[in-house]
Amino acid sequence: MLHQLLRFSLTQRVFVVVMLGVLFALGIRAWFGLPIDAFPDISPTQVKVILKVPGMTAEEIESQVTRPLEAELLGIPKQAILRSSTKYAITSITLDFQEGTDIYWARQQVNKRLSGIRGDFPAGTAGGVAPMSTPLSEMFMFSLENPSLSLTERRHLLDWEIRPLLRTVPGVAEVNSLGGYVQTLQFSPDNSLMAVAGIGMEQVQQAIQSSNINGSVGRMNVGTESLIIRTQGRFATQQDLAGLIVKADDNGIVRLSDLGDISTGHLARYGAVTKDGQETAQALIIALKNSNTADVVKGVKEKLAQIAPTLPEGTDLNVFYDRKTLIDTAVGTITNALVEAVILVIIILALFLGNLRAAFLVSLSIPFAALLTFLMMSYTNLSANLMSLGGVVIAIGMIVDSSVVVVENIVSQLNRKLPLPRLHLIYRASKAVATPVLAGTAIVIIVFVPLLTLTGLEGKLFSPVALTIVFAMLSALLISLTIVPVIASFLIKGENLAPPKFIRSxxxxxxxxxxxxxxxxxxxxxxxxxxxxxxxxxxxxxxxxxxxxxxEGDIIVQLEKSPTISLADSVELDRQVSEALLKQVPEIKQIVARTGADELGLDPMGLNETDMFMELQPTEQWRFDTKDELAGAIREVLQTFPGINFGFTQPIQMRVSEMLTGSTGDVSIKVFGDDIAALATLTDSIAGITGNTSGAVDVNASIIEGAEFLNVHLKPELATEYGLSVDALAQGLRAQVEGVQVSELIQGKVKTPIIIGYQGNTAQQPASTNELENAMLTLPDGRVARVGDVASLSYAQGPSIISRENGNRFAVVTTNVTGRDIVGFVEELRENIHQQISLPTGYTIEYGGxxxxxxxxxxxxxxxxxxxxxxxxxxxxxxxxxxxxxxxxxxxxxxxxxxxxxxxxxxxxxxxxxxxxxxxxxxxxxxxxxxxxxxxxxxxxxxxxxxxxxxxxxxxxxxxxxxxxxxxxxxxxxxxxxxxxxxxxxxxxxxxxxxxxxxxxxxxxxxxxxxxxxxxxxxxxx
Amino acid sequence: MINLPRFLIILCSLPLALQAATLKVADLGELDLRYSQVQAIANYTGPSMAAHVESEEGQAYQLFSPFMVQQLAYQVENGAWVEQGQTVLRMTGSEVHHFIERIEAAQSILSLAKHRYDNNQSLYRQQAISESTWQDIVSQYQQARLAFGHLGHFQELIAAVSESGDSIVLKAPSAGFIRYSTENERSGSEPLLARFIDRQALRVSVNIPVVNASTLSHLSTPECNLQIEHLGQSANGLFVKAWSEAVPQGCKLLPGQQLSIKPGYTTQAYLVPRQSVFRFEQRQQVMLHDGQQLISQPVQIVASQGKHYVITSDTSLSQYEVLASSVGAVKGLLLGMGGE
The missing domain is CATH 1.20.1640.10 (Multidrug efflux transporter AcrB transmembrane domain)
Incomplete structure (x- = not known):
């Protein structure tokens, strides 16, 4: 077959040359059409469900939402692992499917199960299947700066002017808004006025909900015409809401405005964003899984350029993370390496062959093999990234080998001056080495093919390397047996290819x-x-x-403050840290710090957690040679803020780490069991044993307990008398503490939530246990009662987070290992734990990380x-x-x-x-x-x-x-x-x-x- | 020279300080440390509550009609101040006519009964009539006198009678704020026509939770502060009624008015910024600034006042400053947090 290929090439030289041109063109087209990213897609087929249950504790959400949903989801076939993490007001359930599972099928299955059980969830549960993204999807972030706009206005601009337009960009899965205040239309009832009017909270809620609708009636035939009839009641303005009649009787009518204040407020905040210490609003663009990141970023930038002139004067869309920069830098590094490698290889060829024509001929195989490789990458949907391009660089030195052998033999044959046609000599020369060339190539390919069997992260990272090397070697083989003999027939004129002088020496x-x-x-x-x-x-x-x-070029510093810190205090500490860093480390260009949870709940951090995103100045402006030294300088500043834990990471590193194990560390010891307190005790003991095991560093036990709750327990004897249910009590308190969304005001594309609550109204919002106890509750019959009279208040400890894996609760201890091999460490640790801890029935331990x-x-x-x-x-x-x-x-x-x-x-x-x-x-x-x-x-x-x-x-x-x-x-x-x-x-x-x-x-x-x-x-x- | 008060304060707080967590200011690195002087207060304002301007039960003069009301027209505004003798309402209808006739009849009967009584008095003394006959005469006389008296008091309030006799105009029996009766109150055989509340009887009342009643000291309206004069002696469920002093004229409060007022409570407490309070070891605490160190001090939050908390403490805090910034980090430090 090889001989036939050679014969065909040499007899159809014009065709081969034409094909060469076509391949060249196709290769170039493929190169420009290849999706470009920093990394290959390393995520498994993963579907995430995020459900928000306002005001509920982790334990409650676990029992009413997480556990039933998990039971449903566990029935889906092809799943690899099901994990969940439940915190205050939110639960996040992640299903990893087996490799090769179609993501759309997986999402459909999850959606089907979710909608089947949704009716059983507590009222007010919102959310669903998260956008089809991967941990690498957070690819563009910007904050909206305009000193003349309030935080509410900035957030409004982001939510209603920018976000809808950005979502139209192909490849954008979602735009996550963070920070600022989400504007609401707030009714703050005056309990005394409500009591005077004899109106309960439920009555107000019902009045708003039943009035703020446009009903459908149907068609009415009027003569020969058909007229569509509807009932109209939707509020168009704040005044409409204020004028809502809540009660009408012989004593007159009571409007909503008679019962309290109606003002613009804001939703309860679960997070905030600061830029250089000052609060702001931020947007985070999440790319669709399998999208071309470079194209998406380009589309987003173009859209932002269109939007910018329409924004209020003085508005600056401050981009602080652009994945394209990393892509350009990473791909640039590899491309530079590629170009340098090609030049070096050509020089070496010229030196060793001692003949420029022969060297040129051999060198031709490099661009052709590279272009053919790109063509094959394009057909196999392989993106151009750090790993795949790295494979091409690795292959460069080997690509030329087969051509070298062929060219050297052609020249040798031609030098013998045999009385045979030139083409025949070239054919004979090529044919003679065809088998060894094939064997040599096969050896290299065979070495790399088994890498394709690697699984997990290493498999996802190195499969593209192995594939591109295989593609490059196959291309090189094809070129050496087709194009090289043909070009040689035109180019090589019987030169003497004797070794150069230095070789002879x-x-x-x-x-x-x-x-x-x-x-x-x-x-x-x-x-x-x-x-x-x-x-x-x-x-x-x-x-x-x-x-x-x-x-990755950027640094993220993660701060962890005391677990029960308020958002305001947390943000204040962020301000202090940001300002100190900016002052003392001039290499930092800007710091955008995100505290607490995001809008979509993709990263539901607590109020005590902050990710400080640092955009750095160009390295030329640094006082340091390396990023490690810069991190050292940052560390020095952070150490001057006691009482705050900190850690270093990078945008992609952080997400990959979360995706892989849900926890970071060389070794993670997961304890599975039911009782939170028992889990906490066990993890403490295991952490102690781990710390005492030689080689353990950075031992960390997950904090699952530590959340402090104020339990409001309805006094049953009084509850019966007043007709007050636990649910009504919760509703009444929620209105006072956080606010209850009852409807929304629709004005064009803007939907403003209508809230019953006191957000921002410090005079009426309870701010201490005592005040909550003294807060007046409007009872169902319109009478009022003091909360402390109908319910008892007590503090209780409870879990701040409940992690589950395949339907079982677990707590985790993580550790890094230094100075010894990990396997030996784990074996010793396993033995130590086995000897020192007696696990209660139903409790198990797994080692991972x-x-x-x-x-x-x-x-x-x-x-x-x-x-x-x-x-x-x-x-x-x-x-x-x-x-x-x-x-x-x-x-x-x-x-x-x-x-x-x-x-x-x-x-x-x-x-x-x-x-x-x-x-x-x-x-x-x-x-x-x-x-x-x-x-x-x-x-x-x-x-x-x-x-x-x-x-x-x-x-x-x-x-x-x-x-x-x-x-x-x-x-x-x-x-x-x-x-x-x-x-x-x-x-x-x-x-x-x-x-x-x-x-x-x-x-x-x-x-x-x-x-x-x-x-x-x-x-x-x- | 020893600063005696300070020395005594430190001495008193020593047992607490020994249990309390102590941090050196120097260990707080670059944390922004701002302090706020603790402010002693004697009272504080609570959240607004519903109040009613009214008189206590039994303190208003109630005007009853001896006959059914058919048509009633008040001649002054409800709640208006009226002087004694001032015409306040007109009653119209056949019942008015009947009433006048009843007065006349009662008057004739009384006159007759009196005449008989007077005439028989000497006969009785002479024992010319029997004991039982005399008793009948006396009884009839007294009944006629009472019957007329009952109608006569009401008659005294009649300022004018119409020519047709079916309409009368009544005068105010006493000075005070007139309060119209309700439809229900006017529906009986001897209906209530109006109440007249004396200025000294007009007060602001609030239904206050029983547990808070003892510390309620005053009620504030935009125009005036009203001291609480007394509390009701019986509770209505979970609430007890508290009565203010009499409403002074300048308060612009009207009888029957319902309003939202701010209650004031008396307590020996302190005012500290909200951000200075944190929860540690299952207690609310503040960090007291004492020279080069910070000492944690348990406190109880009573209420909030704007950006401050009203707190109480087992120990005197008036001489201290409390940490009012970076408290979250300080708590982290107490929890053993910090570092990479």
Whole structure:
């Protein structure tokens, strides 16, 4: 088949050239059409349900909403895990489905179950299935600045002018508004006036609801006409509401305005946003899952440019997070590495081939292979991102190998000046090397294909790498057997492709040294073995991590304040911290801090939690060389604010971390059980044991208790007398404390909630237990009673958060591990816990966390590596038809790994998933070099020469291709290893491993392999 | 030189301070620390409540009609001040005519009965008539006198009678604020026509929860402050009626008026900013500023007053300043929070 392909290419050269042009054009089109993102989509098929139940405690929501809904959802097939987190007034349930499950099907299933049970939820439950987004979907954020607008006005602008327009941008799943005040139309009843009028709260509520509607009647035929009739009652203005007649009797009519104040108020706030310490309003654009982030950002920016002139004068849409910046930086880093790699490889080709035409011809394979790769990426819906483009960079050094072999052989054939047609000579030359070229390519591909079987985060991250390398290698193979011979037929004019002078010198030196070593191999072999042993020791000293942290360019500082802090105080502390940071760390351009929950409930933080988003100045303006040093300066400032916990993260890192485990830390110990108090006691004990286990750092027990409630318990004997129910009591109190939405005022596109409440009315809103006790409650019959007279008030402790997994409550202890291997740590910890804690019946413990990922990744790699080696052995055996020869080549592997380990050790990089992938890549390249060397020995062996002479000459012959293969691969990766920009962190360990491994494996291929071959063949000869 | 009052305060609060959490100001880093002087107060204002301008039960002069009302026209506004003898209402109808006839009849009967009584008095003394006959004569006389007297008192209030005799105009029996009777009150055989409330009897009443009644000191309207004079001696369910002093003229309050007023309560308390109070170890606390340290002090919140809380404490706080900013962080510190 290969021969037919070659024959066709050389006989249909014009067609091939035309096809080349078409492929070129298609490739360029594919490149520009590829979705661009910073990361591949690492999220599983995930559906999130967010339900808000105003005023309810976590325990109540759990029993009335979370638990019944979970019971429904657990019946959905194909689900991997069901998690929930219930806090005050909100519950968030997340379903992860099995890989490959269609997201639309999954959402439909969840929606169906949700709507089936919705009727059973408490009144006022709002929300539903969250937008179809991923943790990486938060891709654009801006605050609305205008000093002349109030916070209510800013929020109004965001909600009713900007948000609806942004939602029309293709790819935008939702626009989340945060901060400011949501305007309401508020009726603040005067209990004394209500009492005088003998009107209860329910009567007011009913009057508003029954009046504020337009009813449908039907059609009436009037003569030959048909007239549509409706009843009209909707309020159009605040005055309409004020004029609402609540009661009419012989004593006259009572209007709503007679019973209290009607004013514009605001909804109870669950969160706030500050910019540089001053409160503001913010919008967060969430992209649809699988959308092209770059396009969405572009669309959003265009829409904002359209909106901006229509906004009030002085309004500034202050963009403080633009994912495109990260995409540009990350993709820029990789693209730069790609360009540098191409240039370096071309220079090396020119140097080693010593012929510009040949070098040009080989170099042509790089852009064509890259474009073909992009074309295949486009067809397989692979986005251009840090990982996929990284794969192309890794492949650059290997892409040229097959073309080098073909071109070198073509030139050699042409140099022989045989009396045959030129095209035929090129065909023969190409045909001669077609099989080895295919085998070489197959080895590299086979090395990477098993990576496609990786699961979890590592699978999602490295599948694109493996795929692009496979695409690039296949493209390179196709090009080397089609386009390269054709172009060679036009370009190569019988040049002399003798090795350049420096190669010849190198060959001489190499040959001489090899002769010496063949004569006295002991010290070299011994030295090599010692080196391997030393590298094994170094391996144990390497730091281990699951995945290097990607520098996203921005910093998020997470603050945690005392659990029961009020929103106002929390925001005040944010102001203090923001101002101190801005003053003392000039590298920070602006700080946008978000406290509490967002509008949609996608990130329902407590009032004591703040994410401080820091936009940084360009690095040129920094006083520091690295981001770590800058973080150190920020840390110093934060440490001057005692009583506030803080932590560092980044926008994507934060979301990925939450997505993966729901908790961060190398090891998480989950305790499952029913009783919150028992869980809290157990986690405290486990945290103590964990802290005492060697290697544990940053031990943290989740706070599940700690919420303090004021229980208002209706006195049953009085309740009966007054006809007061618990629900009516709750309604009455809610109106006083938080406000009850009873209807809405619709004015065009603006819907303003109508609230019965006292938000912002400090004179009437209870602000202490005593005041709540003394608050007057309008009873159903219109009489009033003091709350403290009809109900008793008491403080109670309760859970602040209830986490559940697959329908079971759990609490978690997390820890990081340092100075020892995690698996050993977990085993010791497991033993310690088993010995020291006696679990009550029905309680179980599970171990997870990032350790879980590491274990899964290690297990996967432990399966992949033997599989790769086995496949290589099969290929080697089929190539050499000899197991000893195959093993001889495999012997190169430990020495290749040795270089990788030393490379990691010297560079200070950790052993991580990318480093492991680097080791796998190394297997292929190292084996390929061995194949090049050994196959040549075998060819020469067929000519029955003297073994020593054969080995020396053969090795010298192969010096150039082996050095070329190794150096192109190495130099192709140098830009990646040396890159410093955001995005380089993940590929860097991989590049370092491959470069280090190639250095040692090249030495062993050049010396150890000929020596061992000599030894082996000598033994056979004897 | 020892500052004696301060020394005594510190001495008194020493046992509490020993239990209390203490923080050094120097340990609070860059936290914005602002203090507010504790302000001692003797009373505070509670949330508004419904009040009624009225007289206590039995304190108003009630004018009853001895006959059924057919048509009644008040000649002064409800609640208006009227002087004694001032014409206040007109009654019309056949019952009025009957009433006049009844007066005349009663008068004739009385006259007759008196005549008989006078004539028989000497006969009785002479024992010319029997004991039982004399008793009948006396009884008839007394009944006729009472019957006429009953009608006669009402007759005294009649300022004018129409020529036809079916309409009378009545005078006010006493000075006071006139309060019309209600339809129900006018429906009996001897209906209530009006009440006349003396200025000293006009008060503001509030129904106050029994538990708060003892500390209620005054009621405030936009125009005046009215001291609470006394509390009702029986409760109406959960409430008891509190009565103010008599309403002075300048208060612009009208009898029967229902209004929303601000009650004032008496208590020995302190005023501190709302943001200075926090809950720690299951008690409300404030951080007292004492030189270079902050000491936690349990307090009880009584009420809120604008941006302040009215608090009480077991110990005197008047000499202290309380921490009024960064209290959330200070609480975090007390909880052991802080750091990375």
């Amino acid at each position: 190198l060959q001489r030196i190499y040959q001489a040294s090899l002769i010496k070593l063949l004569a006295r191999p002991g010290p070299f072999v011994g030295g090599a073995i010692v080196a391997v042993i030393i590298s094994l020791f170094l391996f144990t000293q390497l730091g281990k991590t699951f995945m290097p942290v990607l520098d 990032e350790f879980e990922n590491q274990i899964r990744a290690s297990n996967s790699l432990m399966m992949v590596i033997p599989a790769v080696i086995l496949l290589i052995v099969i290929i080697l055996f089929s190539t050499f038809q000899s197991l000893p020869h195959s093993m001889l080549i495999l012997l190169n592997v430990p020495f290749a790994l040795m270089g990788g380990i030393v490379g990691l050790f010297i560079s200070g990089q950790y052993l991580s998933v990318p480093a492991s992938v680097g080791f796998i890549a190394l297997l292929g390249i190292a084996v390929l070099n061995g194949v090049v060397m050994l196959s040549h020995f075998q060819q020469l062996r067929a000519r029955s020469r003297d073994l020593k002479e054969l080995v020396c000459d053969g090795a010298a012959d192969r010096l150039r291709p082996i050095l070329m293969t190794a150096t192109t691969a190495m130099f192709g990766l140098f830009p990646l290893a040396l890159a410093t920009g955001p995005g380089a962190e993940i590929q860097k360990p991989l590049a370092i491993v491959v470069i280090g491994g190639l250095l040692t494996s090249t030495i062993t291929t050049l010396y150890l392999l000929p020596m061992l071959y000599y030894k082996l063949e000598n033994k056979h000869g004897k």
